[in-house]
Amino acid sequence: METSTAFTDRLGAVLNRPGVGIAVFLVLVSIAMSFVSPFFLTWLNWANILNQSAFLILLAVGMTVVLIGGGIDLSVGAIAALSGGVVAWLVSAIGFPLPLALLCGILAGTLLGLLNGLIITRLGIPDFVTTLATLALIRGILLVWTQGVPIIGYSSNGYMMLGGLRRLPYGLTVPEFITAFLVIAGILIMRFSRVSSHLRAVGENPEIARLSGVNITRIKLASYALSGFLAGVVGVLLAGRLGTVQPNMAAGMEIQALAAAIIGGAALSGGRGSLVGAAIGALTLVVIQNVINLTGIPPVFETFVIGSVILVVITFDRVSGIVSGRRAQVAG
Amino acid sequence: MQALLVRLLRIEGASITLILLLAVAIFGSLNPAFLGPENLAAIAVQSMFVLIIAVGMSFVLTSGGIDLSVGAVLGLSGGVTMFLLTLSVPTVLAVVGGLVVGTGFGLLNGLLVTGLGLSDFIVTLATMGVAGGLLQILAYLRPLRGAETDAFTWLSYGEVFGAPFPIVFGFLLVLACAALLNATVFGRRVQASGMSPAGANFAGIDVRNVRLMVFALSGFLAAVSGILLAARLASVQPALGQGYELQAIAAAVLGGTSLAGGRGTIVGTAVAALLLGTINAGLQISGVDPTWYQVFVGGSILAAVAFHQWSERYVDANALSDAASAGSEISSNPTH
Numbered sequence: 294m295e296t297s298t299a300f301t302d303r304l305g306a307v308l309n310r311p312g313v314g315i316a317v318f319l320v321l322v323s324i325a326m327s328f329v330s331p332f333f334l335t336w337l338n339w340a341n342i343l344n345q346s347a348f349l350i351l352l353a354v355g356m357t358v359v360l361i362g363g364g365i366d367l368s369v370g371a372i373a374a375l376s377g378g379v380v381a382w383l384v385s386a387i388g389f390p391l392p393l394a395l396l397c398g399i400l401a402g403t404l405l406g407l408l409n410g411l412i413i414t415r416l417g418i419p420d421f422v423t424t425l426a427t428l429a430l431i432r433g434i435l436l437v438w439t440q441g442v443p444i445i446g447y448s449s450n451g452y453m454m455l456g457g458l459r460r461l462p463y464g465l466t467v468p469e470f471i472t473a474f475l476v477i478a479g480i481l482i483m484r485f486s487r488v489s490s491h492l493r494a495v496g497e498n499p500e501i502a503r504l505s506g507v508n509i510t511r512i513k514l515a516s517y518a519l520s521g522f523l524a525g526v527v528g529v530l531l532a533g534r535l536g537t538v539q540p541n542m543a544a545g546m547e548i549q550a551l552a553a554a555i556i557g558g559a560a561l562s563g564g565r566g567s568l569v570g571a572a573i574g575a576l577t578l579v580v581i582q583n584v585i586n587l588t589g590i591p592p593v594f595e596t597f598v599i600g601s602v603i604l605v606v607i608t609f610d611r612v613s614g615i616v617s618g619r620r621a622q623v624a625g
Numbered sequence: 626m627q628a629l630l631v632r633l634l635r636i637e638g639a640s641i642t643l644i645l646l647l648a649v650a651i652f653g654s655l656n657p658a659f660l661g662p663e664n665l666a667a668i669a670v671q672s673m674f675v676l677i678i679a680v681g682m683s684f685v686l687t688s689g690g691i692d693l694s695v696g697a698v699l700g701l702s703g704g705v706t707m708f709l710l711t712l713s714v715p716t717v718l719a720v721v722g723g724l725v726v727g728t729g730f731g732l733l734n735g736l737l738v739t740g741l742g743l744s745d746f747i748v749t750l751a752t753m754g755v756a757g758g759l760l761q762i763l764a765y766l767r768p769l770r771g772a773e774t775d776a777f778t779w780l781s782y783g784e785v786f787g788a789p790f791p792i793v794f795g796f797l798l799v800l801a802c803a804a805l806l807n808a809t810v811f812g813r814r815v816q817a818s819g820m821s822p823a824g825a826n827f828a829g830i831d832v833r834n835v836r837l838m839v840f841a842l843s844g845f846l847a848a849v850s851g852i853l854l855a856a857r858l859a860s861v862q863p864a865l866g867q868g869y870e871l872q873a874i875a876a877a878v879l880g881g882t883s884l885a886g887g888r889g890t891i892v893g894t895a896v897a898a899l900l901l902g903t904i905n906a907g908l909q910i911s912g913v914d915p916t917w918y919q920v921f922v923g924g925s926i927l928a929a930v931a932f933h934q935w936s937e938r939y940v941d942a943n944a945l946s947d948a949a950s951a952g953s954e955i956s957s958n959p960t961h
Contacts, residue, residue, distance in 0.1 A: 412927065416927075416931050416934075417934060418927060418930045418931060418934070419878075419884050419885070419930070421874075421884050422878050422884065422926060422927075422930050423927065425871060425874065425875065425923075425926065426922075426923040426924070426926040426927045426930075427923060427927075428923070429919045429920070429922045429923030429926070430919070430920055430923030430924060430927075431923075432919055433916065433917065433918070433919030433920030433921075433922075433923060434920060436916040436919060437914065437916045437917055437920060440916065441916060548750065551746075551750065552747065552750055552751075555744065555746070555747040555750075556747070560744065561744055561746045561747075591765070593758075593761045593762055593764075593765040593863075594758065594761075594762060595758070596754050596757050596758030596761055597754065597755055597757075597758025597759055597761070597762060598758065599754050599758070600751050600752065600753065600754020600755035600756075600757070600758050601751075601754075601755055601758075603747070603750065603751035603754060604737070604748070604751040604752070604755065607743055607744075607747055607748070607751065608737070608741060608743070611741050611742070611743055612741075
């Protein structure tokens with residue numbers, strides 16, 4: 294590897310960036326699929342894929358921020374469900390106007406995220422345990438509150454439009470724009486604000502970050518509040534799309550968001566992660582589901598295929614990293 | 626009094642045992658039927674399945690790893706055994722088949738983590754999907770029920786010296802695993818690997834090999850639990866084992882095993898698994914709306930971990946003040 298030319302150096306540098314391996318995989322799968330199903334590369338199919346992936350992308354981005362800060366948030370699926378439940382209940386039972394209800398839903402999500410952060414920073418309970426417990430708590434509260442009966446009767450044309458059930462011209466949907474806006478804002482903040490280097494410092498080594506004058510508590514609180522906020526946004530939009538809030542709404546989405554964040558280059562050990570990578574990771578998971586649907590593989594194979602593909606992707610990513618001489622890296 | 630409390634809190638699993646006794650006392654006072662020996666035995670049997678995988682999880686966590694696939698591997702191993710029984714394979718071979726599949730998944734996890742240096746979290750997340758998916762496919766191929774032999778049923782309903790076999794088995798397993806972790810070279814290596822992988826390497830420990838063995842053990846125990854559960858339920862549903870991994874992690878952490886690695890307690894884990902089973906059964910028998918179970922589990926995990934950390938600080942503070950008061954008469958009041 295010592296005699297590498299400028300070209301392979303640059304290739305190595307590109308492949309080193311988190312999320313590139315998975316992006317290459319995504320392109321390869323898309324090319325292969327275009328031969329299998331002529332429908333795959335149509336705009337209509339991709340409009341579907343984008344609409345379906347908008348929510349997972351938001352959760353994966355929030356998860357990535359928490360992961361970079363050395364934490365983990367297992368409660369996002371439950372927070373999304375409760376936030377959606379708040380909107381549905383406020384509109385159907387209390388008669389709140391939709392915008393106000395949406396605000397309350399997102400606020401509920403943000404506060405729950407803040408609660409995670411407070412438990413972690415004030416009580417010193419590990420992130421994993423805290424959010425595992427609040428996952429059970431929040432889901433449990435929703436179950437007790439609804440008595441297992443779905444909340445209905447809050448849907449309206451405007452809300453369906455907001456949730457992406459109704460389409461804008463060109464098959465685009467509102468959640469796609471919201472997701473694009475939030476992700477781009479996140480990328481800009483991560484690139485140009487000091488907060489991002491503080492976040493990485495906390496994730497990499499909290500003690501050194503503290504000695505360098507970083508307010509760890511504030512960074513942790515902010516990252517969990519952000520994760521809760523994004524889960525809240527996802528929840529209120531999802532409630533609009535589904536037209537009913539089941540107590541188990543968005544169950545298991547935290548695992549998908551984690552998987553997306555990690556195949557997008559985030560490390561569970563903290564300090565490393567990429568928002569673009571997380572978005573591509575989430576997109577990949579949705580594309581895999583789409584491929585399974587299009588190829589007519591029986592649905593019982595879906596879990597198996599997705600698990601296998603994640604294995605292949607992370608192995609592929611790792612091997613390409615080894616080939617390109619990856620060492621300990623700092624994410625871009 | 627203070628010294629007694631410190632000494633008590635220092636014993637492995639003592640604080641979680643106190644909480645378990647407290648929970649039993651509360652449920653018993655709410656409904657005396659709760660304290661009936663048959664009810665307590667039933668709760669213990671119901672707790673065994675999570676207990677067994679939680680013991681495996683404790684080894685993995687102590688070595689500095691995590692295994693999210695245990696729930697799915699549990700389900701798949703039970704499913705494979707049941708599948709083989711429906712093909713009229715002899716019981717012993719069917720059980721061995723389940724054990725091989727579970728251990729194989731554990732080895733696969735270990736090889737991917739140690740061989741390729743992949744994150745254990747994401748590897749076991751993926752194998753969770755693979756194993757769970759394979760069970761769905763198995764259940765799609767043929768219904769996994771109606772083929773139990775007497776010997777298979779005995780695994781969960783048989784009695785040894787008047788005690789249900791799963792309880793006897795779980796008890797012996799906890800003893801053996803506690804000895805393995807605390808009193809053997811292997812156990813020391815597991816702890817050292819979790820405490821400081823680099824340090825363990827310098828000390829000449831093959832950390833990769835230790836982690837491989839630990840994942841294999843976790844897969845094996847998941848298989849054991851899955852086979853016992855299949856025998857208990859007499860059928861295997863496609864979703865069997867889903868969410869068990871979180872309960873196993875909860876039990877391990879409640880018991881006092883550290884998610885950061887290096888510190889683990891098998892006895893504490895086992896008692897915590899019993900506690901989770903007790904809360905579940907206690908809520909039902911007290912006529913509490915079953916939807917509250919999750920709220921209680923979530924709340925109790927937080928409370929238990931907060932209590933655990935308080936007790937550790939309490940012990941540390943008072944161990945210091947004990948040492949200090951031996952020399953001078955400084956009486957420090959341990960308030961935090």
